[in-house]
Amino acid sequence: MTFTLSVRRTTTTDPLARPLLDELAHEYTTRYGTADDLSRYPTEEFAPPHGTFLLLLEQGRPVAGGAYRRYDEHTAELKRIWTHSAHRRRGLARRVLTVLEREAAARGYTRVYLTTGPRQPEARGLYLATGYRPLFDVSADLESLGPLPFEKFLENPKP
Template sequence: MTAFAQGTGLIEVRPVSWDDTAAVALRRAMTEEMDARYADMLAVIGLVPEGMNVEPETVAYTGVAYAEGDAVGHVALRALGDDVELKRMFVAPSHRGTRVARALLAAAEDAARALGASRVVLQTGPRQPDAVRMYGREGYTRIPVFPPYERLPGSLCFEKLL
């Protein structure tokens, strides 16, 4: 577990299994939000292209953030050779802007280092400007779109060397 100060409270990021109840609920909330946010784009491409879904056996780390006992954020890492890919980063709307995302990101980077990864890569979309700004603030730099995300219009990819 990793703890981070948040105003007067504490954010705890706990490593959990992929099928942890809180992790599953947070990923479901993320899917609902992203499906609504990108509905028109998803209608054009149809089913999510192969390689974009996360298969449990590829997950190297899953973390859930807790604030005052409530599960408020999720992050996972997927192994990609010597790298890891940040997946399913999500903060509940009620806790956005409260440093939960930074805590999740720091915990994921610590886990990536422990796994021996040389860098963290990620993909996000054009309708998530807050995420794009946060990644930039945390030292991530834009890189060319990597597979399989070239099949998603507007994909934005980033890396951070560890």
């Protein structure tokens, strides 16, 4: 059975976002020993006009989410892209990316930047499959590199 998905623009403090962010924190802690990155930026950085935080909802429940914040005048930095473990392998993270990219382009950003960890091959695969260019040596020992940066240039929508 397939359900209709909806997008909810909200904040990282929305109680609806808590289960997703808690699971993301658990995943970071399991893979890296810490989830410090989740508290690195204030909620306001993921709010309009320079950012956004969104949830992908199915039957009113969050199944995926993501955000961007201003990195520089022309660049949005993607953060918090996550799919609930019970809903993976359905293309939901790709849908979140698409919405975030469109919104960033509509707000005038021409480039998207992000980093992912070396112990997240699923994320690395997603970004490579969706046109992101690695800003690191893909043949290097990824563990020795730390965060893995990617970029993608956006087309701004026509008026």
